[in-house]
Amino acid sequence: MTTTATEQDTASAEESRTATGESTGDPILQVRNLQKRFGGVVAVDGVGFEVEQGTVTGLIGPNGAGKSTTFDLITGVQNADGGQVIFDGTDITGRRPEQIANRGLVRTFQIARELSEMTVLENVMLAPPNQLGESLWRSVLPGFRGGVSEQEAELREEAWETLEFFAIDHLAGEYAGNLSGGQRKLLEMARVFMTDPDMILLDEPLAGVNPTLEEKLLDRIHELQSEGYTFLLVEHDMNVVMNHCDPVVVMHQGKRLMQGAPEEVRQDERVLEAYLGGEVEQ
Ligand SMILES: Nc1ncnc2c1ncn2[C@@H]1O[C@H](COP(=O)(O)OP(=O)(O)O)[C@@H](O)[C@H]1O
Ligand SMILES: [Mg+2]
Numbered sequence: 001m002t003t004t005a006t007e008q009d010t011a012s013a014e015e016s017r018t019a020t021g022e023s024t025g026d027p028i029l030q031v032r033n034l035q036k037r038f039g040g041v042v043a044v045d046g047v048g049f050e051v052e053q054g055t056v057t058g059l060i061g062p063n064g065a066g067k068s069t070t071f072d073l074i075t076g077v078q079n080a081d082g083g084q085v086i087f088d089g090t091d092i093t094g095r096r097p098e099q100i101a102n103r104g105l106v107r108t109f110q111i112a113r114e115l116s117e118m119t120v121l122e123n124v125m126l127a128p129p130n131q132l133g134e135s136l137w138r139s140v141l142p143g144f145r146g147g148v149s150e151q152e153a154e155l156r157e158e159a160w161e162t163l164e165f166f167a168i169d170h171l172a173g174e175y176a177g178n179l180s181g182g183q184r185k186l187l188e189m190a191r192v193f194m195t196d197p198d199m200i201l202l203d204e205p206l207a208g209v210n211p212t213l214e215e216k217l218l219d220r221i222h223e224l225q226s227e228g229y230t231f232l233l234v235e236h237d238m239n240v241v242m243n244h245c246d247p248v249v250v251m252h253q254g255k256r257l258m259q260g261a262p263e264e265v266r267q268d269e270r271v272l273e274a275y276l277g278g279e280v281e282q
Contacts, residue, residue, distance in 0.1 A: 045254030058245025
């Protein structure tokens with residue numbers, strides 16, 4: 001996907017593209033001994049794993065295993081009590097979410113209320129500056145809708161391309177708040193791709209998505225994977241995990257229980273026990 005980098009993020013985006021453009025076989029993401037406690041609850045208890053570039057890596061585990069918190073720690077949404085996150089060779093532990101996003105590591109976010117009152121096209125056009133800092137962008141918003149600057153024309157063109165790629169261009173003029181659950185997920189993906197990421201974290205991207213759109217979303221993920229993008233995917237639908245993720249990292253009680261090919265995970269006694277011991281999903 002093409003870039004609409006602003007001056008502020010050009011340097012770091014350039015850097016990460018060079019570093020990941022040719023895969024050296026090194027992991028793009030290294031999570032080491034991450035810790036996070038909420039009062040008496042140890043949500044993440046020393047989890048560690050690596051993600052190879054160009055994979056769709058699954059992150060699974062029973063409810064409460066610490067998957068979402070791990071995502072928060074990786075993307076800087078919450079600060080870890082201990083451990084390290086290395087992205088593309090750089091220690092990003094403790095950095096702010098927008099700094100991490102500018103390096104090319106992003107996660108999808110639910111469409112906020114104020115964005116649901118804007119059209120799908122506007123949502124996608126607003127995505128890149130959102131990652132830089134929403135307040136900054138809001139200050140230029142009043143002139144935004146009527147503007148005809150060259151930069152805006154470029155942004156608009158890329159927004160249309162992105163909408164087409166995610167097959168929601170027919171919804172460009174619709175208010176985001178009127179979209180179905182599945183269409184919303186596609187919009188969330190489109191917004192994330194406007195930031196020119198290298199690696200995308202998806203937390204249950206298929207929740208509430210009908211089978212047709214689910215297939216569309218998975219197709220897009222694999223198409224992007226073949227272009228070199230990397231995905232880390234939390235998903236509780238085991239069929240999706242077994243058919244679309246490789247490798248699969250299994251978390252249990254804040255730790256990595258095991259990691260392997262889908263087939264190995266499926267047959268692992270410890271994984272079965274972890275799921276049966278906790279609340280059984282599925
Ligand atoms: N903000 C929070 N405050 C208190 N406890 C939390 C918070 N977030 C998560 N937890 C707890 O941490 C554990 C891991 O939660 P989470 O990361 O959401 O697991 P998962 O996504 O694997 O279901 C759970 O016991 C959960 O209740
Ligand atoms: Mg979760």
